[in-house]
Amino acid sequence: MLLTDGGEPLGAAAPAARRTVEQVLALAPDDASRKAGNKLGTAGSWSDTGWDGTGAVWGLCKGSGSRPYRTVVDATGPAYKCSCPSRKFPCKHALGLLLLRAADDAAVPAGSPPDWAREWLDGRRARAEAKARPAVEGAAGLADPEAARKRAEKRAERIGGGARELEQRLTDLLRGGLAAAEQSGYGLWEETAARMVDAQAPGLAGRVRELGAVPASGPGWPVRLLEECALLHLLDSAWLGRDRLPPALAATVRTRVGLPASPEGPPVRDRWLVLAQYDTPEGKIVTRRIWLYGEESGRTALLLSFGAAGRAPAQALPVGATVDAGLTPHPGSGQLRAELGERFGVPEPAVTPPPGVTAAEAIAAYGRALGDDPWAESWPVTLRDVIPVPSPDGWQLVDAEGREALPVTPAALNRPSLWKLVAVSGGAPLTVFGECGHRGFDPLAAWPAGGTGAPVETVTLI
Template identity: 60%
Template sequence: MNPQGERWTAEQVLALAPDTASRKAGGKLATAGPWSATGACAQSVWGMCQGGGGAPYRTVVDLGGPTGPGYTCSCPSRKFPCKHALGLLLLWAGETGEGSVEEAAEPPEWAAAWLSGRREGAGGQTAGAAGAADPAGGGARGAGTADPVAARRRAEQRARRIAAGATELEQRLADLLRDGLAAAGDDSHAGCAPWDETAARMVDAQAPGLEARVRELAAVRDSGPGWPARLLEECALTHLLNQSYLRVEELPPDLAATTRSRVGLTTSTAELLASGTPVRDRWRVLGRRDSGDGRLTTRRVWLRGEHTGRMALLLSFGAAGRAPELVLPTGLVLDADLVYYPSARPLRAVLGSRYGPPLPPPEAAAPPGTGIPQALAGYGEALRDDPWLDAWPTVLAEVTPIPGPDGWQLADPHTAAALPVDPRCVDRTNLWQLTAVSGGGPVTVFGECGHRGFAPVTTWDPQPVPL
């Protein structure tokens, strides 16, 4: 919970979203255009969002209730929080600019009534019960955390939806294998339309992780020569994920946590910080990379502990043209706590308490790295714990970038070992920047080592130079 009057960051808002689709939909509404009668005071935010119908949807967010954040909206969405609540919070999080929500002395009557009822203890439970009893109706919806019984019921309902989605996806894979992989590459068979329909069904099942895997399956046939073998590999991994989730109660706890996260069930930041075990270290920022789809920007920041040697990945999100809030330049050192998400191979984490300002890196010192065989072995060990892992963060020491007709490579001049560069990086100008920094000699490179090759992020020679 934030102190009274302190606005949240976009990352804090997006961490509340029940799935990726909600993040994207909320980001689209994080502009002033559809909103009217917005305001904020103390621990509440409200506004009216014009939808496709006549009357605008009334949305209220209670930021600091006794049981945690709560949301109500007159829209018919079944998700907690709905896209209107997320969009309103993102609008409010922008402290300056056209989209900001102004402070007000008090909420309007329609918002105050719900806020008062929830904070007294009765209103939130009533709204939550109404939302659960009539999920398709247009009545007000309360906070998922206001009623533990209702929250547990919603979690069970979502688990059943995901299980149904996994079962349906299994049938889709069986049909594909029965008809033959060649049919997936035959344009006369309606192209990607069946995959698009299947992906939409995974959205309905509230399984964004399964949706992402379906999108990957759809893209394989356009990946060039050898696509049938790659499609079979992706089908096998998707089948493994489906079966793992359908038998998740039989799995060891860490593998069960990995499976749940892979299908899209995640722990909220607030819950993780409250229940997780913090790991304090001097965390060195190894690299940063932003990616986006035009509506949502995702920032990845990789760190490594100087004492523990553990790798960590921090994710930050920015919506509606806003840059992600997390700003940690490459090379800085943080004395801080990190809390890892549950997993058989923990990597993603959230930043907890900091013990002082960030420090500059050791002067003229590249981080310690490893050789190519050790990097491949490290990825193999990580893959043993998480079979759906695409890559593992690695620092390579003394490798030389070499362009060639068959693709780029990072070569070790001492052992003659070489690691191909991920083909998806070939069009990036940073490969030529890496070559310029190298000058034909060995450098230290941080990136991700995976089954497609090595994806460079940062190089040092001897000072860190972001790619």
């Protein structure tokens, strides 16, 4: 994947639609950048602004020095270049420039990029073309397959050793009693996690670290710890016996343990509705999840990208838009994760929300997902005709007839954006997309009731 000065991958050459203010703010790497970008999203801060049909936006922004900062954005990535000293991507100037165009299209007239912007844009696209040449693919094919096989076998052996060591650690914990987990503190779990990293099993390491945090999670922690230990034991056992598993489940186990997997098979071209996009801090990196729904295939797909501290993850798509593109799925049960391939044309506003299911059908879908992937925390579903209603424990989504309901997850209850769900509903049924799991339903996007045939508003809830 080609990285630019802004740490972002080069997308297809198709032009990009103008983002909304909310979509621009979602690109910010942190709250401080979001606030600073807001202040620069006015015409008084900028001069010599412009945009062209390829998705490039540029301008000069007043700074503390005598020379203005030169800022250019390639919205097809998106990717960013600015002469300011900031190490954040996008910086506040790139955010301000995009906010200026989002709020007032007339403030950024169409035109041709100046030389300083064209130089960066041309260089970026030239590198992408060079990377796509067949010669590069041929060079990649020179790798010794026998050497690759031996490396894979050696890593599998190391992971197997780590899994057996982890099994002994779990056995000792249960033999000594769960109360010992609270007394030993987090240090022992961190040491065990480090051993899993040495065994080249980052997936096991991450689950071990989660175990270490359970004793401090409040009342009822022994039950939760026992549940997580059982799931970890199941993953260990599955890895050690992976040769006896069905191919799809074996691929899922390899992914859960932490082995990388490449997309395979022909791409699925469809008009993909961007349902939701959100970032999750995970140690020293930030993981971005983008949920898509194929209007013709009826498939739900997940795009994952990662960013280091202070950098936005690599991929961004406008929530509420439809993207004509090809997606290649990853192997494994469910095949939710996919890679975004070639895009065709410009993203367009969605006309209708995705079709929904009832609460009972959502629970059944999660149950089927657990049959394929016992470690799945949740499953993406769209609920139709539900109303947010307060409950003794928080909030729940109740169907219009009042016969079925799903509780909203505790994590969602703590998000300030949850008020949008209630405000948009106003007591009327909604279509809501989210993740249904054993903790309840986590709403990520909603669509108000209304007719079809005109673009619908997607209300983001995260």
